[in-house]
Amino acid sequence: MILPMAPPSITLYDVPSAAPEAWAPNIWRIRLILNYKRLPYRTVWVEFHDVERAMRAIHAAPTSAGRDGRPIYALPAISVPHHSTGAPMVLSNVAAIAEYLEVTFPARPVFPEGSRALQVVFVQYLSEVVLQPLLPIMVPLTHFRLPPRAQAHFRGSAPMPMPPHLQPGPQNEQAWQAVKDKFDALASMLDKNNGLDGDGVVAMGRELSYADFAICSVLIWIERVAPHDGWARIRSWSGGRWVRLWDRCKDYMDVL
Structure with missing residues (x-):
């Protein structure tokens, strides 16, 4: 368990589900980095329908920006005291936040020397290729886990039915098989670290890094939102690789 030794100086803004509990993958990516670097912080919960107001504040x-040019506000965001003036400084982009934390707090690096560009490309591949078949499953499931007011913020006045590919039957199995195929392909790439180059679990070979936290944040999303369908499946995929990665990251899953 991670116990901060000083009063929190970093504020992490997060969005709850109906539970409430932390679930959003981009926000978990930052939380994992904060915990890994042993940085004291506190979480401020912001409902989905209040994100724009809270961020403007x-x-x-x-x-x-939206198609109409209207600015879009999203989490994660962090607030930190400026190193010289002490005035609050706010960052609101997951990549910019990760970069700031690495440069400002270089101990326990998540970008080992010489790996930054490759890790950024890896995370882009994860987002644009591996996770694409997962989104049509997880986005609706996440919607149903939100508080009622947050659900209405997205759907308007009409109720959202459960999509056919999420109902039990062949379409559901086909949807999850497409996800499995992408995760298996990713596992084959990472398996090249087996042996002298690494332990075969983490992306950089032996030590946890930004790429691992990007993957693990998605695993947490699935476990929190779809524990009986999604996470129960993924635990058995790729020879248990994803459970082993989860176990490597679990010490950094505290919500402070």
């Missing part, structure tokens, strides 16, 4: 920059 702390002068966070929008993370993207």
Whole structure:
């Protein structure tokens, strides 16, 4: 268990589910880094429908723009005291936050020397290729786990039915098989670390890194939102590789 030895100086903004509990993968990626680096922080919970108001209140920059040009505010975001003035400084992009934490707190690096570019490419591949068949499953399931007001924020007034590919039957099995195929292909790549180059579990060979936290944050998302369907399946995939990675990261899963 990670016990901060000083009052928190970093605030991490997170969005709860109906539980409530931490589930969002991009936010978990930052939380894992904070815990791994043993940085004291506190979590502030922000409901989905309050994200824009809360981010504007702390002068966070929008993370993207909609088709109409309207700024879009999303989490994660962190607030930290400026190193010279002490005034709050807010970062609101997952990649920018990870970069800031690595540069500002270099102890226990998540980007070992010379690996930054390769890890960034790896995480981009993870997002754009490996996770694509997972999103049509996890996004609706996540919607149903949100508090009622947050659900209405996304769907409008009409209720959202359960999509056919999430209902028991052949379509559901086909959807999960497409996810399994991508995870198996990723496992084959990572298995090249077996032997002298590493233990075959983590992306950099022997030590946890940013790439591992990017994968593990997705595993946490699945375990929290789809424990009986998704996580129960993934535990048996790729010879148990994903459970072994989970076990390597579990010491950094505290929510402070």
